Amino acid sequence: MSMRRIAGRLGRLVGTLCGLGLLWWGIVRLGGVPPYLLPPPGAVGRALWAQRGLLAGAAGTTLLETVSGLLLGTLGGGVLALLMMASAPVRRWMMPLVLLSQAVPVFALAPLLVLWFGFGIASKVVMAVLVIFFPITSSFFDGLRRTPPGWLDLARSMDARPGLVLLRLRLPAALPAFASGLRVAAAIAPLGAVVGEWVGASSGLGFLMQTANTRFETDLMFAALLVLATMTVLLWWGVDRALARMLYWVPDDRSD
Amino acid sequence: MTAPAPALRLRDLAVAHGGRVLFTGLDLTLPAGVFSVLLGSSGVGKTSLLRVIAGLDRPAVGTVAADDGAPLAGRVAWMGQRDLLQPWARVIDNVMLGDRLRGRRPDRDRAAELLRRMGLADRLAALPAELSGGMRQRVALARTLYEDRPVVLMDEPFSALDSATRARMQDLAAETLHGRTVVLITHDPLEACRLGQEILLMAGDPVRVAGIAVPEGAVPRPADEESVLHAQGVLLRRMLDAAGP
Numbered sequence: 001m002s003m004r005r006i007a008g009r010l011g012r013l014v015g016t017l018c019g020l021g022l023l024w025w026g027i028v029r030l031g032g033v034p035p036y037l038l039p040p041p042g043a044v045g046r047a048l049w050a051q052r053g054l055l056a057g058a059a060g061t062t063l064l065e066t067v068s069g070l071l072l073g074t075l076g077g078g079v080l081a082l083l084m085m086a087s088a089p090v091r092r093w094m095m096p097l098v099l100l101s102q103a104v105p106v107f108a109l110a111p112l113l114v115l116w117f118g119f120g121i122a123s124k125v126v127m128a129v130l131v132i133f134f135p136i137t138s139s140f141f142d143g144l145r146r147t148p149p150g151w152l153d154l155a156r157s158m159d160a161r162p163g164l165v166l167l168r169l170r171l172p173a174a175l176p177a178f179a180s181g182l183r184v185a186a187a188i189a190p191l192g193a194v195v196g197e198w199v200g201a202s203s204g205l206g207f208l209m210q211t212a213n214t215r216f217e218t219d220l221m222f223a224a225l226l227v228l229a230t231m232t233v234l235l236w237w238g239v240d241r242a243l244a245r246m247l248y249w250v251p252d253d254r255s256d
Numbered sequence: 257m258t259a260p261a262p263a264l265r266l267r268d269l270a271v272a273h274g275g276r277v278l279f280t281g282l283d284l285t286l287p288a289g290v291f292s293v294l295l296g297s298s299g300v301g302k303t304s305l306l307r308v309i310a311g312l313d314r315p316a317v318g319t320v321a322a323d324d325g326a327p328l329a330g331r332v333a334w335m336g337q338r339d340l341l342q343p344w345a346r347v348i349d350n351v352m353l354g355d356r357l358r359g360r361r362p363d364r365d366r367a368a369e370l371l372r373r374m375g376l377a378d379r380l381a382a383l384p385a386e387l388s389g390g391m392r393q394r395v396a397l398a399r400t401l402y403e404d405r406p407v408v409l410m411d412e413p414f415s416a417l418d419s420a421t422r423a424r425m426q427d428l429a430a431e432t433l434h435g436r437t438v439v440l441i442t443h444d445p446l447e448a449c450r451l452g453q454e455i456l457l458m459a460g461d462p463v464r465v466a467g468i469a470v471p472e473g474a475v476p477r478p479a480d481e482e483s484v485l486h487a488q489g490v491l492l493r494r495m496l497d498a499a500g501p
Contacts, residue, residue, distance in 0.1 A: 150340045153312050157334035158403065160357030168356055172344050249343040249383060 065193040069128020077136030102134035114200035124196035131192030132185035143177025262322035263288035269318035279463035296458030333405040390421035430476035445491035459498030
């Protein structure tokens with residue numbers, strides 16, 4: 001990527017953020033909205049700076065939960081998708097469960113999970129895993145099933161072993177689909193962790209937002225929200241770049 | 257080559273594709289150790305027939321067998337219309353795909369030697385995306401040869417190439433597959449006349465398979481030779497007649 005492109009992208013980002021900030025400031029200023037409902041950008045900025053230690057600590061907790069959830073969910077979902085591909089009984093028994101993990105609203109489960117796994121990070125990791133399990137497993141499984149038939153014919157004409165076809169043909173062919181699932185997972189995993197923190201925790205951005213909310217410290221709550229959004233975007237971007245590097249053979253024709 | 261090439265005997269063969277019966281009662285012997293070219297227009301059932309011979313699909317009725325009595329399974333290599341290279345694997349790993357999928361130790365030296373014969377000695381570590389269409393098809397041919405099977409089935413392997421590249425691939429295939437029982441499918445009369453030591457025209461509804469007079473000379477025959485050009489014209493005329501008005 002050329003310097004000009006980077007500059008152009010940064011310029012657009014700064015432009016968008018300035019525009020949003022200006023709109024926000026305008027609504028507060030001209031609409032006469034009281035600061036405990038919608039704090040002006042300046043107040044949020046001051047809270048961001050004044051509480052930077054608190055926010056950084058909370059962000060660290062949430063990041064740890066999110067990344068642990070991502071790793072565990074990806075590993076678990078990946079292994080399950082492979083097992084479902086390899087064995088028809090596993091597929092028949094597990095597919096409804098995978099679907100169920102998406103059908104049950106995590107918001108409803110959150111209090112139970114906190115009861116079961118405690119106020120520490122374990123319950124939040126479980127939440128993050130639950131949130132990402134479906135996109136990971138279903139995208140990978142879909143990819144495994146949709147191996148181009150020509151490759152499978154070729155493998156059959158070579159008297160290939162089924163296990164090796166799965167490992168050396170279906171698996172690499174499914175990686176682009178798996179990567180799509182992983183990108184979605186990176187974007188929604190923080191959500192799972194924060195919901196868990198909201199229900200019962202002693203640290204983390206969700207916990208911070210919840211306490212700030214009950215104390216009408218709306219500026220702090222918005223600051224935490226801003227940190228969370230930034231963290232999610234950066235996490236997604238990192239995962240996206242890492243995947244693009246790992247899937248070197250997949251044409252990536254993004255123009256910018 | 258390790259094993260002697262058998263002739264293929266097709267007996268009372270009926271082949272269906274997608275619920276439609278393409279032909280019935282087909283009796284055909286594809287001679288041992290030579291190029292048999294199956295010529296026909298698109299949709300006539302050439303690919304379905306080849307898939308049945310390859311053991312990829314079952315015939316509705318009838319049998320495909322080798323004339324030496326031994327089973328055909330494990331003695332057939334198949335080359336499809338597309339190169340079917342794995343985009344994530346380097347050229348040499350693509351050539352050794354068969355051993356990698358069978359769980360046997362790949363023979364790197366032999367793969368490199370085959371690629372050298374294809375004129376790709378300096379591209380062993382390249383990815384398929386870095387190669388031209390002709391080069392990719394040469395890698396696919398090397399992969400087919402790496403299997404070292406006495407019977408080789410080819411389904412229009414050169415149809416996507418430009419004329420000059422196609423002619424070079426035909427030369428290379430004739431040279432490297434010499435002595436094997438090759439069944440090549442094509443819709444190109446010139447290809448049939450250049451490579452065929454046995455030329456069979458598939459046409460009509462229901463489909464009939466008719467033997468065609470083969471031009472003189474050893475394969476690959478030069479494309480500009482009088483007998484080749486004449487045979488090509490005759491073939492095209494017969495294909496047009498078979499297709500109807």
